[in-house]
Amino acid sequence: MNIENLLRENIKTIKAYSSARDEYKDASADMVFIDANENPYQTNVNRYPDPQQTKVKTKLSEIKKVPTSQILLGNGSDEVLDLIFRAFCEPNLDHVITLPPTYGMYSVLADLNAVEIVKVELDKTFQPKVEEVLALQNDNSKLLFICSPNNPTANSFEAQKVEKLIKNFRGIVVIDEAYIDFSEQESWLSRLDEFPNLIITQTLSKAYGLAGIRLGVCYASEFIISILNKIKPPYNVNQLTQERALERLNRTDEVTLEVSKILEQRQILEKALNSISFIETVFSSDANFILVRVDDASKRYSELIDKGIVVRNRTTQPLCENCLRFTVGTEAENKNLIKTLKELS
Ligand SMILES: *Cc1c(COP(=O)(O)O)cnc(C)c1O
Numbered sequence: 001m002n003i004e005n006l007l008r009e010n011i012k013t014i015k016a017y018s019s020a021r022d023e024y025k026d027a028s029a030d031m032v033f034i035d036a037n038e039n040p041y042q043t044n045v046n047r048y049p050d051p052q053q054t055k056v057k058t059k060l061s062e063i064k065k066v067p068t069s070q071i072l073l074g075n076g077s078d079e080v081l082d083l084i085f086r087a088f089c090e091p092n093l094d095h096v097i098t099l100p101p102t103y104g105m106y107s108v109l110a111d112l113n114a115v116e117i118v119k120v121e122l123d124k125t126f127q128p129k130v131e132e133v134l135a136l137q138n139d140n141s142k143l144l145f146i147c148s149p150n151n152p153t154a155n156s157f158e159a160q161k162v163e164k165l166i167k168n169f170r171g172i173v174v175i176d177e178a179y180i181d182f183s184e185q186e187s188w189l190s191r192l193d194e195f196p197n198l199i200i201t202q203t204l205s206k207a208y209g210l211a212g213i214r215l216g217v218c219y220a221s222e223f224i225i226s227i228l229n230k231i232k233p234p235y236n237v238n239q240l241t242q243e244r245a246l247e248r249l250n251r252t253d254e255v256t257l258e259v260s261k262i263l264e265q266r267q268i269l270e271k272a273l274n275s276i277s278f279i280e281t282v283f284s285s286d287a288n289f290i291l292v293r294v295d296d297a298s299k300r301y302s303e304l305i306d307k308g309i310v311v312r313n314r315t316t317q318p319l320c321e322n323c324l325r326f327t328v329g330t331e332a333e334n335k336n337l338i339k340t341l342k343e344l345s
Pocket of ligand 1: 075076077078079103147151176178202203204205206211214215216
């Protein structure tokens with residue numbers, strides 16, 4: 001599979017902007033830095049950040065067992081996903097394939113980039129219709145988005161199905177693993193090197209508890225990462241974000257503990273939700289949220305708002321009629337949710 005052929009024409013020959021910090025890299029050296037028109041007076045952030053986020057990537061590389069040359073960081077996964085569109089999709093010509101109901105940003109980014117979206121709904125059990133996806137691909141099918149565990153359905157896709165898609169899709173397969181830390185399934189990272197057309201995205205926004213700093217991570221072949229690196233804004237991950245991310249990555253034991261508490265709470269919440277009279281189905285979850293089908297989602301949504309609880313109403317999404325999505329909160333928040341739901345019954 002020749003990945004270079006999948007690139008947009010203008011990207012094949014594009015030259016990266018060379019920033020001051022790219023041209024002289026050793027920011028820690030005892031040098032006089034008068035190359036970037038910064039204010040020389042100390043604010044702790046008066047200097048431009050490391051454009052390659054070397055420290056963060058080195059730490060991630062240790063944790064995830066992926067070389068730094070196969071990692072790209074962005075201002076949230078949203079930026080990473082946007083870079084992928086820009087690298088591969090010719091506006092008004094190419095298209096991407098999504099598997100609804102799924103994360104809304106794929107179609108927002110497609111619209112933004114003037115790229116058509118072909119939607120192949122999941123089956124009734126929220127699994128991908130593999131044959132259907134493969135049958136409708138053509139030379140303009142550049143990206144296939146697989147979100148697993150999937151938002152908003154909370155389930156993971158069967159590994160066999162995903163593997164078949166990766167092996168037989170002729171474009172790039174993007175597996176969005178935003179919720180992988182909550183999942184019983186293994187990350188596809190361990191098999192990254194088997195598939196030249198595979199991109200895996202993760203984020204520090206969910207399990208790592210850092211949604212506010214905006215840090216998305218992308219793993220792929222060295223070739224794909226080198227392309228995304230060329231087209232990313234030079235200083236796309238700011239200094240404060242790099243510092244906070246590094247602190248947290250140095251204390252992954254805390255993350256592990258929080259994840260285990262969330263998973264324990266998820267189990268308690270699932271059980272309690274099953275006892276609520278107007279909840280018809282509690283879909284099984286492999287993430288930190290639970291999708292439920294109720295009698296009347298919009299009515300229950302407003303009732304919960306009146307009681308001070310904000311949930312996500314997914315009723316307009318395909319296959320999600322009358323569905324609400326609950327994020328697993330703290331023990332106290334979950335108790336409050338259950339108590340309130342009981343009062344509404
Ligand atoms: C929350 C979420 C993300 C995270 O996006 P960030 O921009 O990194 O905060 C990515 N993908 C899915 C499916 C999500 O639900």
